[in-house]
Amino acid sequence: MDAPAGPDRIAHMTERQRRQPLQADHVGARLSEWRKRRRESQLSLAITANISQRHLSFLESGRTLPSREMLIRLCDALDIPLRARNELLASAGYAALYPERSLDLAEMASVREALMRIITHHEPYPSFVVDRQWRVVMHNNGAARLVAACFDEATLRALQADGPLNLMRMMFEPSQMRPRILNWQAVAPRLLARLRNEARGDPRSPSASLLSEFGPSAGCDLAADDQERAELPIVPLQLKIDGTVLHLFNTITTFGTPQDVGLQELRIELSYPMTSQTRDFLAGLV
DSSP states (O other): OOOOOHHHHHHHHHHHHHHSOOOTTSHHHHHHHHHHHTTOOHHHHHHHHTSOHHHHHHHHHTSSOOOHHHHHHHHHHHTOOHHHHHHHHHHTTOOOOSOOOOTTSGGGHHHHHHHHHHHHTTTTSOEEEEOTTOBEEEEOHHHHHHHHHHSOHHHHHHHTTTSSOBHHHHHTOTTTTGGGBTTHHHHHHHHHHHHHHHHHHOTTSTHHHHHHHHTTTOOOOHHHHHHHHHHOSSOOEEEEETTEEEEEEEEEEOOSSOOSHHHHHOEEEEEEESSHHHHHHHHHTO
């Protein structure tokens, strides 16, 4: 028998498509994964996004395809990173919304200037700007001096063999960096926790592979980290260089309302001295 014509044919096709098995990574399944990752129930997300729970259930099961506007609304409600938003839009058949520009472009000059102002004003203390893969994309002279004091040239070249220096690979370097970190039992769990949080927030993050690479060989005791955190408001880095023990702590700065994928993923790592001895040592490296 011939297929119905006109609107009846469209309805017939829609019903047939509904009965077809869906891929495990269709847009509805991905939305469901993000909702669970954010620990939201269907009801709470529906209320936040101002839609019905029934409609959200249909979207997650694949019975209904979200419009572009609906998908963006749900991404806003779940605070999904821009890169993942583009991936969700693509899985639903829509064009990417958020660009990913190189910092070298002329249109990013104001961003480069802002970053340079932050890290140069932090002299003589170290500061790094790292990307999604923990690669150092910018640094100040204080950072360069500290790195040079921690590594010989051969080891530093090996760390940079595949491109820019990777901040996590530098911290977990076993022969020259780890022996310098006197409170490794406190610092290593914090580093792994940062990787774990990044991976939990986005399973496609490069932090997931770094976590699997460094986690088994970190050689840290979580109980020691718990004790350190109970005694101090922050976890310092105790770094021994040329017989001097430096006491540093870090702050992390991000862009507040970025509309660029790469810009959202940048982290500005600023190190601060905790003792006068550390301040004097870093100033003396100039």
